[in-house]
Amino acid sequence: MISVAIVGKGNVGVHLYQQLVKKDQLNVIQFDSRQPHELNTFNVAILAVSDHAIPKVSKNIKCPLVVHTSGTTSIQELKNPYRKGVFYPLQSFSKEKPVDFPKVPICIEVEEQQDEKLLRFLSECLGSTAYPISSVQRNHLHVAAVFANNFTNHMYEIAKQICDRYNIPFQMLLPLIQETAQKVQYLSPSDAQTGPAKRNDLPTIKNHVHLLEESYKEIYHLLTTSIQNHGKKL
C-alpha cells in the first residue's frame, strides 16, 4: 500500500484527492497547508499550494519525498530536507468542473531516479500520461501554454468584441474555433495555417487593418508579419 499525503485544499489539491482516494492501491489523506506536518509514514507528500508558498510549506513537512505541483517553480524551491520532485498537471483547473484526468498530461521531475517510478504510478492512478520534464523545460512549457491557452483565448475575446460591435452573433464563430483547435490534433499548426497573411493577400490585409479599431490594428499587423516571417523560415 502506497501512502500519499496531499497538502493543500485549493483546486489542484481537491481534484487530486478526489481522484486518488478512489484507488484501492493507495492510502490518501489530505492536509491543511497552514500547519507543519510529520508525514514520515507517507511515501510521498504532494504540495498543492500557491507558488510563493512552496518554500515555506515544504520546509515544515517531514516526509521522505516531497513534490510540488507548480508549472513555474523550480524543484530547488522545495526546502524539505529529504528527496524532492515535481508533479505538475498541465491543465487549467476550475473548482466547479470535474477534471478529465486522462486528458491531463503530468510533468514529472525527480532528483533520484528511484522516485520516477512512484510518480509514474500516481499518474497512472489518475489515468494521465506522465512526461519527464526538467525544471528548465517546464518553465518554457509554461510560456508555450500561455500562447496556446491565454493568448488564444484573447484572440477569441477580440473576435467577440468585433462581433458585438457590429451586432454579429459571436456564436457564428464557435464552430470555426472548434475546427481550428481540432485541426492541430492531427496536423502541425504550420501545415494547418490559412488566411490572408499566409497567402500574402495584401488587398484583404489592407482592408482588414482599415476596418479595425486602433488598439487592434497593431496586433493585426504584428501577427500578420509574424505569420509571414514564420512561412519564410520553413
Next chain:
Amino acid sequence: MISVAIVGKGNVGVHLYQQLVKKDQLNVIQFDSRQPHELNTFNVAILAVSDHAIPKVSKNIKCPLVVHTSGTTSIQELKNPYRKGVFYPLQSFSKEKPVDFPKVPICIEVEEQQDEKLLRFLSECLGSTAYPISSVQRNHLHVAAVFANNFTNHMYEIAKQICDRYNIPFQMLLPLIQETAQKVQYLSPSDAQTGPAKRNDLPTIKNHVHLLEESYKEIYHLLTTSIQNHGKKL
C-alpha cells in the same frame, strides 16, 4: 422543384454540390466558371469562384438570382443584371475533408426580401443555420474570423516552436488547446480568461519575457498589455 446551378468547381463548389445533389427537393447542376451560361430556367446560380473573379463571372450569367459565396466581397461586386445575393459558408474548407455542414453557419444577404426564403431553404438543405448578415457585417465578421482562426492557429504555431526548441513534446499541449476552445462554447472569452496577464502576475510575466526569443517578446508584451487593458474596460 427548385433548380440550383453551382458555378465553379473549386473546394466550395464541390462541397456544396455533393451535399445539395442528395436532396430530392432540388435539381442541382454544376457548371464550369470559365464559360458564359444561360441559366434562365434555374431559380438560383451559386457562384463558387475566387473573390477577384466574381465581377467577371457574374456578368456572364443569365439567371434570375445570382449569389456569391465570398466572405470579403460586397454584394455589389455581382454584375449580373437581375437579383443578387450572398450565400457565404463561414468555415475553412479543404478538398480532402468532408464538410460537417450542420457546423457551418451560412451568412445570407439579399437585395429583395423574397429571396431570403430561398437562401434559408438551401441552408436547411445543407443542415446549416442561416444568419442574415449585411455586406458591412460580413466584412467585419471576416476580420473576426482571422483572429479566431488564423491568429489562434499562429499562437499554436509559436507554442510548438517553443516546445520543439526545448525538446518538449507538443502533444502535451493538445488537451489544453481543446479545453480552451471548448470553454468558450459556453463561457464568454473574457470570463474564461486566466493566466499571468489576467491576474497581473508581474514576476511570471517578467520571467516569461526573459525566456522568449526576440521575435516573440514583442508579441508576448503586446498581448499581455491588451489582456490587461481589456480587463480594465469591463
